[in-house]
Amino acid sequence: MPIYEYEATSPGRSCKKCAATFEVLQRLSDPPLNSCPACGQGIKRKISRSRVILPGSARGRNEVEQKVAEYERQGMYSHAAELADKESEKPEKTYLKERAIDDYRKAGYEF
């Protein structure tokens, strides 16, 4: 699972936990948090610093999905779709086909 970094949206009102950047371990499919688990103040995810900590064989799969998720977060759905679509041609990654279609739809393509 990747670790995401969060920071307070209004640092003046943050607690000890969210006063500085803090890390949260999340599944790729989890929605981003929008409030601090300690004090409830607004927080936002820092996109650029997220990283993958899965070892060995799971890494390759995760890096591709991470990249797809990154494109999705940035609203680059056609990029996300193309990457997922290409990857889904591999027998062990057919589950990405649905995601590719979903991203193609978001990018404005019709099926």
Ligand SMILES: [Zn+2]
């Ligand atoms: Zn807090």
